[in-house]
Amino acid sequence: MSTRDRGLLVGGSWRPALDGARTEVRDPATGEVVGHSALASAADVDAAVDVARRAVRTWGRAAAGEREAVLRKAADLVTERVDDIAEVLTREQGKPLADSRKEILFGVEVLRYYAAEGLRVAGALRPSARADIRSIVEWLPVGVVGAIVPWNYPVDLYCWKVAPALAAGNAVVVKPPVESPLASGMVSQCLHDAGLPDGVLADLPGGLEAGERLTSAPGVDMVTATASTRTGQAIMRSAAATMKRLSLELGGHSPFVVLDDADVPEAAAAAARRSFSNTGQICIAVNRVLVAEALADDFVDALAEETRRIRLGHGTEAGVTCGPATTDGVLEVAAAHIADAVDRGASVVTGGGRADGPDLRHGRFFQPTVLDHVPLSARAMHEETFGPVVAVHRYGPGESVADLANASSYGLAAYVFGRDLDRAWAVAEQLEVGGVGVNVNDVTELQAPFGGWKLSGFGRELGPEGLHAFMQQRHIRLRRRSTAA
16 A cells, blocks of 8 residues: 555455546645545445455454554554654645644544453353353454544544444444545554454445445444434435444534633633634534623624634645635535525624635635624524534523524534533533533543434444444353252
């Protein structure tokens, strides 16, 4: 494998697609070709699944300590190669180099965490109603896992899925995104170099055909995916015939609640970071701010000031804090949501459209945008933008901000800012989401479960729960012939 020209990883070696299909990988900041990738078909998926089914028999029976050693070695190799991987990730996905390094190094921590967590899985000898019966409960791997990784965090979310699945003893067939398949391929190489047995991990960038086959193939026992809600619904339909286990982290529409006693500068800085980091292409990004009318003017001014400090540019340039959008679809939705909000009476405080300038005109750059006085009927208040736009809605003293926050079909994350922790906690407890940040703009914690409610999906990643998601229980009931000493 070359870092800029990759094939498909099947059976421990890199090879072309069976039909020879390939795709270009372009830098979203310049439009230039930065690499190439083989493009998997349904036939490639079938070949990888066949190999994985044979390989998992050995890997699943390996001692937990053997699996731990491979994952730890892989983490060390990724750390050694982080600069090269980060350079590739920035050029294919667009985020600033510092954010690419942060993403990769968090992936390293995930590898190390599940290397250790795999040693802690314990069975149990359960009590029985009869003296001659012993009930043994053990944890076993699911089998072959199909993992679908998105383009916004192609290394981090790769590790979220692959690390616990491998630690649990599964074989994994990964479908990384065709928009950004290069950096994750470099991580697959690290796992292979760390001693992962041939066939236990397959890495197959592909489009709709590969995805549909991965989710429907009889040889795949479980599918884990981070995707849009619409894609998650399609995965459920595809997986239904073979009753696959599913873990789906889907779309979000995170509310950011600013209570009337909040620290305005702190809340504004937190909202700006969570709204515009990775150009807003985050499932837990702040989509809508619900701010108390009493301090709304000050908050909007502070949020706009924070937003204007953001520097757009190529992610490899020093001082750049926001890169381009990765796909054209992000730009289209952002523009549509702004236009709809303005038509309904909202005002553009800062930003509002495509960014121009000699260094930006060839890339997918969009001005970080703050909208104020956004009515609840606006699309931005109930549809995921997944781009650099945040909509501010002002609520009055007679309104229930928890009800406003819950008026969404999504339930992934929410944030509450206020000085009175009892009051902020009371609001947090009412929110219908999988994770709430109180005076903090992130709900991700390596040792705690991450996942959504409602249309944001089901299943949990990270924490011990993220390991058990890839395991199943077996009960062995044994009758002893004699209970005498």
